[in-house]
Structure formats: structure tokens, C-alpha cells
Amino acid sequence: MNKLYLSAFLMSVATAFAQIPQGYYNTATGTGYTLKTQLYNIIKGHNAKSYNALYTCYQTSDRDYFYENDGTILDIYSEKPDGPDYYNYSATNTGDRCGNYSNEGDCFNREHLMPQSVFNEASPMVSDAHHILPTDGKVNGMRSNFAFGKVSNPTWTSRNGSKLGNNVTAGYSGKVFEPIDEFKGDVARCLLYFVTRYEDKVANWNHAMLNNTSNQALSNWFKNLLLTWHNQDPVSPREIARNNAIYTFQGNRNPFIDHPEYVEMIWGQALATETFEALANINVYPNPSNTNRINIQSEKELDEIMLITLNGQVIQQINKPVGNQGTYTVENLPQGFYLIKMTADSQSTTKKVIIN
Known part of the structure; x- marks a missing residue:
């Protein structure tokens, strides 16, 4: 089955067997930042799990049934969408988890898309699976706590083409990390979830991606980048399956996967005013x-x-x-x-x- 038909098949399976719970978004009736607060109230009460429990979550949330279809860990920093991956990790073999690493392919660990140093490794942020992905340890370490951004002249490139270097997006010139196009929308929706789920805390956190407010939450340059990535890389069957698995794991959902139109309704309308x-x-x-x-x-x-x-x-x-x-x-x-x-x-x- 080629990837086009495989994606269509998986989308139909996800739709048929893992619907959004009836009434889950009934109170999401507003627009702009009012809608964002309504979503915060819907998703804020998730069942926080331990940090180590993320490896259990990944056994159902982050398996590759979308590219090689081999059930290995789906790592956005090593996945090659149009060919065989350079290396793979088992979801169940504890020996594949970091651990020590020197090179790509040594082991995988847990990548906080919003760096855990931002919130001092506090719970529940530190173990919220919606923004923590399994990724190669070496690439995770190279990304460090840099913002995501757009790189023209990389100082380092992972084997699947993810890049580290100075940002070329207007408004910020610091060092950033750029994932491949296939997963830019995924990253955007994870981070939009994060600033919505933690609306009550985010104004107190400092990072180049944030603007120290609870409503917009994101720096202007970064907001524009995430909206661009969200529009250029629409929701995929992989994201739908991951969202459903994490809902089973911790009891809340990423609203921007279930309703991609919420992104424009919140930040687009705020942008326009x-x-x-x-x-x-x-x-x-x-x-x-x-x-x-x-x-x-x-x-x-x-x-x-x-x-x-x-x-x-x-x-x-x-x-x-x-x-x-x-x-x-x-x-x-x-x-x-x-x-x-x-x-x-x-x-x-x-x-x-x-x-x-």
C-alpha cells in the first residue's frame, strides 16, 4: 500500500474508532483569546503521570505505522518520510533508551518542545505527553533549549535534515532549531497546546518563544512562525492517532489537532486587531x-x-x-x-x- 492510500486508510480508521468524546468542546463558543481561555478550562484538568511513565505512553502514542509501518519509535528528528530511516528504536526495549550517547542512533529520550528549564522541571508540565516527544538523544541534545525557527546556514544538521543555526525569521536573530517540513505543523500544534494548557502560568516564564503574557503568550515573531507552520503542514493521521493515545493516557486532548480552525480563531483574530x-x-x-x-x-x-x-x-x-x-x-x-x-x-x- 503506497503512502497516499496508507494515510487515507489510517485517517479513516482513526475517525471510525477514536472519535472526539461527545460534548468535549461544547463550551468552546468564543473567538480570540476568549476561546483560548475556554479551551484552557476544558483541557486543564489532565491526569498528570510520572516522568518515567512517558516511555509507557510512547508504546501506543509514538509508533511508526505511517512511514515504514514497522512499529518502531516515530522520532521526528530521525524519520525520513520518503525513504528508509538511518536508524530505529524499539518502543519496548529499555536498552534503546538513554543512557549515554555520543552519536545519532545511540539511544532515544524525551524531548520537551518547550524546554523544561523554562518551568524549572515542575509538574505537570515536565511529564505532559502532548509536548514531549521521543527523539534521538544526540539530536535532542543539539537542539538543547533553543527556540524553534528557520535556518538558512546551519552550523549542524541531523541525518534527516533537521538544522541548528541562526534564525532568519524577522524579529529574532538568535540560534534556533528547525525540524524538517514534514513535522513543522506537528511542532506548532504541540506548542500552541502548551501555551493554552498552561495559560495560568505562562506569563511568568521567560524564553525567546514567549512574551510574558497569558493571552497571546507567544512572542510576535514566534507566533507568526507557528501560524505559518500550522497552515503549511496540516494535521496528519499520525497526529490524530497520537492525540487519541495521549487522551487515553492522561485524559486531555490537543484541541488544535481536533479543531485546526481554532488556531486562526484565536491568534489570527488577535493578529488582525x-x-x-x-x-x-x-x-x-x-x-x-x-x-x-x-x-x-x-x-x-x-x-x-x-x-x-x-x-x-x-x-x-x-x-x-x-x-x-x-x-x-x-x-x-x-x-x-x-x-x-x-x-x-x-x-x-x-x-x-x-x-x-
């Missing part, structure tokens, strides 16, 4: 446009321009756009109604535009 004094004088014209192009006049030098559909899909993303005396031109725009987001000095504003 952001206004900052430094960007208050931006002018977008002509609007409506009949020429498939618009001009942006800004007193501030722009770091990024994003054109976003109303359902949250990013159709153009221009980093470090080149302007002419404060005027930026965006061309080849398809007909439609859009949000255009402009970023300067880690601040953003969004305007609605119509292309006739």
Missing part, C-alpha cells in the same frame, strides 16, 4: 485594487510583509522587503479579500485589502 503606535501611519493603497498589486507607505522600515487569507493561509511572505523612499510594492496578488500584516521592530499591524 493588533495596532502599534510605531506603525499607526501605514497607508495601503489602492484599496480596493484593480491591478493585482498594492503599495504600502510606511514611515518605519518594514521587516516583513505577509498576505493572509481569511482562513489563515499565508499566500505571500516577504522577509526584509525592499522599499523605495518608504514605499513597498506587493505584486501578482490573486483576486480576493485578504489581511496584510506588516512588521517592524517586532511590532505588527494588520489591514484588510481587496483585490478585484
Whole structure:
């Protein structure tokens, strides 16, 4: 069975035998940060397990029945979606768990996508399976506690192509770790879960990925990156199966896997209403446009321009756009109604535009 039909088959199995519990999201009726708080109240009471129990969880939540279909540990830092993996780990053989390691393929351990140093290894965050994945020990160690981001010139690359290096996304230039495209949406939805599940605590934590608030929670640059990854890499059968297994394990779900549209309803609407004094004088014209192009006049030098559909899909993303005396031109725009987001000095504003 090829991967296309295998994925369709597994999706049908997941849908048929592991439905979202009836009424689970009945109280998720709002939009924006109101919806985020409603989701927090739904998922906050999970049954926290011990840190060691994660290895038991992985026996059902993170098995490879989606690529090689061999039942080994599905590790996003070593999986090769289009070919055989360089190495594999057994879900049940304790000898495959770290342990000491020097090289890729020595052993696997537990990767906190939100580093555990952020919350001082406290419970229940330290053992919450929704944001802790089984990964190769060497690659986990290289990722360290760096933010996730986009890398152009890596200083180190794992065997499946995950990269370490300086971030090239506007708004942050520090060292980051970039997983392969196949799993970027997975990482995004895990971290969106994390800042929702821990809405009552996240404002007190410090990291480049966070902004010390309980509502948006994420730094502007990182929020934009996660929304991009979420849209470019939709929910997969692997994520659905993992979500169902973790629900059985600890009693709560990742709402952004069950309802991907919640991402745009929360952070997209918040994005659309952001206004900052430094960007208050931006002018977008002509609007409506009949020429498939618009001009942006800004007193501030722009770091990024994003054109976003109303359902949250990013159709153009221009980093470090080149302007002419404060005027930026965006061309080849398809007909439609859009949000255009402009970023300067880690601040953003969004305007609605119509292309006739």
C-alpha cells in the first residue's frame, strides 16, 4: 500500500474508532483569546503521570505505522518520510533508551518542545505527553533549549535534515532549531497546546518563544512562525492517532489537532486587531485594487510583509522587503479579500485589502 492510500486508510480508521468524546468542546463558543481561555478550562484538568511513565505512553502514542509501518519509535528528528530511516528504536526495549550517547542512533529520550528549564522541571508540565516527544538523544541534545525557527546556514544538521543555526525569521536573530517540513505543523500544534494548557502560568516564564503574557503568550515573531507552520503542514493521521493515545493516557486532548480552525480563531483574530503606535501611519493603497498589486507607505522600515487569507493561509511572505523612499510594492496578488500584516521592530499591524 503506497503512502497516499496508507494515510487515507489510517485517517479513516482513526475517525471510525477514536472519535472526539461527545460534548468535549461544547463550551468552546468564543473567538480570540476568549476561546483560548475556554479551551484552557476544558483541557486543564489532565491526569498528570510520572516522568518515567512517558516511555509507557510512547508504546501506543509514538509508533511508526505511517512511514515504514514497522512499529518502531516515530522520532521526528530521525524519520525520513520518503525513504528508509538511518536508524530505529524499539518502543519496548529499555536498552534503546538513554543512557549515554555520543552519536545519532545511540539511544532515544524525551524531548520537551518547550524546554523544561523554562518551568524549572515542575509538574505537570515536565511529564505532559502532548509536548514531549521521543527523539534521538544526540539530536535532542543539539537542539538543547533553543527556540524553534528557520535556518538558512546551519552550523549542524541531523541525518534527516533537521538544522541548528541562526534564525532568519524577522524579529529574532538568535540560534534556533528547525525540524524538517514534514513535522513543522506537528511542532506548532504541540506548542500552541502548551501555551493554552498552561495559560495560568505562562506569563511568568521567560524564553525567546514567549512574551510574558497569558493571552497571546507567544512572542510576535514566534507566533507568526507557528501560524505559518500550522497552515503549511496540516494535521496528519499520525497526529490524530497520537492525540487519541495521549487522551487515553492522561485524559486531555490537543484541541488544535481536533479543531485546526481554532488556531486562526484565536491568534489570527488577535493578529488582525493588533495596532502599534510605531506603525499607526501605514497607508495601503489602492484599496480596493484593480491591478493585482498594492503599495504600502510606511514611515518605519518594514521587516516583513505577509498576505493572509481569511482562513489563515499565508499566500505571500516577504522577509526584509525592499522599499523605495518608504514605499513597498506587493505584486501578482490573486483576486480576493485578504489581511496584510506588516512588521517592524517586532511590532505588527494588520489591514484588510481587496483585490478585484
